[in-house]
Amino acid sequence: MQVQRNIISFGTYITMFPQLVAGPIVKYGEIAGQLADRKESLQMFGEGAGIFLIGLAKKVLLANNIRMLWDTVKAAPPGELSVLSAWLGITAFAFQIYFDFSGYSDMAVGLGKMFGFNLPINFNYPYISRSATEFWRRWHISLGSWFREYVYIPLGGNRKGMLKQYRNILIVWFLTGLWHGASWNFVLWGLYYGAFLAVEKTRDYEKYVADQFPLRDMWIGVKTDLERMAGKRDSNGVYLGKDGYLLQGFKAPQPEILQKRVAALNSFAASLPEVSFYFMLVPNSVEILKEKLPPCAPTDGQLGCLQQVRDSLDRRIGYVDVYGTLYSHRNEEIYYKTDHHWTTRGAYYAYRKLGEVMGFTPYDRSRFRVEKVTGSFYGSLSSRSGFRHLRPDGIELYLPRVPERYRVHYCDGDRVAATLYFRENLGKKDKYAVFLNGNHPLIKITTAAENDKRLLLVKDSYANCLVPFLTGHFREIYVVDLRYYDEDLRTLILSGGIQDVLFLYNVQSFCEEPSPLDALL
Numbered sequence: 001m002q003v004q005r006n007i008i009s010f011g012t013y014i015t016m017f018p019q020l021v022a023g024p025i026v027k028y029g030e031i032a033g034q035l036a037d038r039k040e041s042l043q044m045f046g047e048g049a050g051i052f053l054i055g056l057a058k059k060v061l062l063a064n065n066i067r068m069l070w071d072t073v074k075a076a077p078p079g080e081l082s083v084l085s086a087w088l089g090i091t092a093f094a095f096q097i098y099f100d101f102s103g104y105s106d107m108a109v110g111l112g113k114m115f116g117f118n119l120p121i122n123f124n125y126p127y128i129s130r131s132a133t134e135f136w137r138r139w140h141i142s143l144g145s146w147f148r149e150y151v152y153i154p155l156g157g158n159r160k161g162m163l164k165q166y167r168n169i170l171i172v173w174f175l176t177g178l179w180h181g182a183s184w185n186f187v188l189w190g191l192y193y194g195a196f197l198a199v200e201k202t203r204d205y206e207k208y209v210a211d212q213f214p215l216r217d218m219w220i221g222v223k224t225d226l227e228r229m230a231g232k233r234d235s236n237g238v239y240l241g242k243d244g245y246l247l248q249g250f251k252a253p254q255p256e257i258l259q260k261r262v263a264a265l266n267s268f269a270a271s272l273p274e275v276s277f278y279f280m281l282v283p284n285s286v287e288i289l290k291e292k293l294p295p296c297a298p299t300d301g302q303l304g305c306l307q308q309v310r311d312s313l314d315r316r317i318g319y320v321d322v323y324g325t326l327y328s329h330r331n332e333e334i335y336y337k338t339d340h341h342w343t344t345r346g347a348y349y350a351y352r353k354l355g356e357v358m359g360f361t362p363y364d365r366s367r368f369r370v371e372k373v374t375g376s377f378y379g380s381l382s383s384r385s386g387f388r389h390l391r392p393d394g395i396e397l398y399l400p401r402v403p404e405r406y407r408v409h410y411c412d413g414d415r416v417a418a419t420l421y422f423r424e425n426l427g428k429k430d431k432y433a434v435f436l437n438g439n440h441p442l443i444k445i446t447t448a449a450e451n452d453k454r455l456l457l458v459k460d461s462y463a464n465c466l467v468p469f470l471t472g473h474f475r476e477i478y479v480v481d482l483r484y485y486d487e488d489l490r491t492l493i494l495s496g497g498i499q500d501v502l503f504l505y506n507v508q509s510f511c512e513e514p515s516p517l518d519a520l521l
Contacts, residue, residue: 004028009035024105024122024142027149029254031117040116048113055106063100066092098127101140120145124236132196143179145513147172153514158201158486165201170194234297238385241292245337246381246390250286252300253511255308261510262312264520265503268489269317275493275501278358280320281309282342282350282462282506285335288326302507309510320357320502322350336393339379340508341432344396347466358500360473368398373423377431395431397421397468404448404471411442412484420445420468435464441484442492445477456493456501458482460509474500482516489520 004010012035013028073081073089081089105122112119122142129135136144155168170191177190234240239247269277286293287302303323310319326334326346334346342350348365355362377393408417417437425433436443439461455474457463459481470477478496480489493501503517510517 004032004035024108024120025146026119026142027146029256030120033254034117038116044116045114048110048115050110051113052107052110055103055108055110058099058103058106063096063103066096066099070096094127098123131200132193133200136193136197143176147176148514151175153518157514158483162201162486166198169198169201173197234294235385235387238381238387239286239294239297239299240385240387241289241294243292243337244390245285245289245292245335246385246387247286247289247293247297247299248284248340248381248384248508249297249299250284250302250508252302252305253513257513258305258308258511259312261515261517262309264517265317266312266314268520269314269501272490272493272501276318276499277316278318278320278354278500278502279309279313280322280350280354280502280504281306281510282504283323283326284340284506284508285342287507288323288330289335305507305511318357320350320354322353325349325353336377336379338382338390338393339377339432340381340506341379341462341465343393344398344465347462348398348469351466351469354502355473358502363469363472367401369401371397371399373397373434374426374431379432383429395426395434397434400472406448406471407446408436409444409446410437410440411444412440420471432461432464436467436479439464439481439484440479441481441486443479445471445479447471447475447477449473449475451475453500454478454496454498456480456489456496456498457504458489458501459504460506462506462509463504466504 004013013026013031070089070092073085073092076085102123109119109121120142122140124138124141126135126138129138152168152172155171156164157168158165173190173194174187175190176193177186177188180186180189234249237249239249241247265277265279269275283302283306286299290301293299306321306323310321313319326342326349329346329349332345333343334349335342352362372394373396375392375394377395378390379393382390406418406420408420409415410417420436421434422437423434425431425437430438432438445467449472451474453474454476455470456478457467457470457480459479463479467477467479476496478492478498480492482489492498505517509515
């Protein structure tokens with residue numbers, strides 16, 4: 001981030017009155033570009049005025065009146081309260097504080113938009129959360145983002161092992177308690193939530209809560225149906241497009257963020273000069289299928305990010321450009337309609353492009369038997385948006401006509417399997433976990449390939465359905481997900497005799513802040 005030397009721009013940021021008193025907390029990097037170059041328009045002014053009025057209504061019509069009910073219950077002697085009255089008071093307080101705080105935040109965002117500033121949202125339906133972790137990702141979002149960037153990550157985040165990750169969480173929440181108030185009540189409140197979130201970091205807990213609270217999806221669906229009747233075409237950042245496609249909106253990051261991320265890749269590759277590096281950055285459906293977006297959908301394009309990454313990569317890193325490949329097949333089912341991933345067919349086309357860059361001969365499609373294993377897949381975008389009355393997706397597996405032998409070692413639980421596909425997951429909510437049984441810190445796949453090539457694949461979940469295409473080209477494939485992997489990546493490469501490293505990410509996850517790739521620095 002460049003130093004701001006213009007006193008007017010600096011003063012504008014410091015004294016930005018819409019968010020100065022009650023938030024959201026706006027980091028300088030989020031509006032640095034807008035201070036120098038922003039566009040005011042009647043459309044933005046109207047949208048801002050609408051957001052402001054919604055916030056005002058939350059505060060004046062809802063929060064203030066609900067507070068009178070809460071004050072009445074609070075003033076009653078405890079011995080005279082019935083169970084129903086007590087629960088009514090608890091519910092009233094929960095909604096009063098939400099409508100009060102989120103109302104102020106909406107008014108700030110609306111005022112900012114009226115003046116040409118796009119300020120970050122601060123609340124995202126927190127009471128539909130399935131866990132405390134999800135709740136704090138939706139409640140006072142800007143505060144959580146500030147502590148994550150300035151405290152949690154500098155302490156090491158989740159990169160130094162589970163014990164230090166728990167320590168870092170407790171430190172963050174100790175400070176969060178002090179931020180809310182300098183008293184032991186707030187300190188204990190912060191440590192309580194810190195302990196709660198530390199428990200929820202275990203993978204078993206996350207899997208458990210993912211299938212709980214079925215009424216949550218029903219209420220999200222009702223809300224979304226009402227919004228669709230009112231003419232709204234987006235929900236929770238997801239747009240309802242043509243032909244039943246759900247398309248996740250994209251907000252381009254500041255160029256400095258991409259530059260930092262690419263610099264981490266370049267530095268990491270330079271530290272291992274004997275290893276060949278490759279990078280595949282996959283555009284999301286919102287870019288390839290942008291003609292399916294509703295008219296005037298305010299989402300950024302991804303071509304600029306793709307070009308900046310390609311131009312900034314060190315020449316010794318082979319860039320696998322799949323944009324043209326995917327775009328040329330855009331009329332085929334290369335992305336799911338209700339999920340953020342590409343389909344197996346989309347992954348197959350990318351695999352063929354990867355072969356061109358890495359120097360292996362990709363297999364013809366006739367080598368595979370395509371099996372549709374389910375036709376009832378509702379993916380992540382369906383769950384996130386709440387859009388209902390959509391046709392489900394199908395999931396296809398590309399199975400070699402001549403069966404291959406594998407040994408798949410899941411190093412986190414020391415589990416060994418003889419397959420890349422886990423069909424039992426087709427009966428669960430996350431049917432995409434049929435590929436590789438979902439995401440894991442480290443998977444080692446030993447194949448029957450007649451060579452001694454070893455590949456490290458550092459990836460997000462887009463790679464899960466591409467991995468099976470690679471088993472005929474490499475004797476060993478190490479699959480690492482940096483969101484969960486705590487060990488040193490260089491040690492893994494050197495000890496495993498790995499000759500090729502492929503980083504595979506989709507644009508959305510690559511641009512997220514914070515990113516597990518930052519650990520490479």
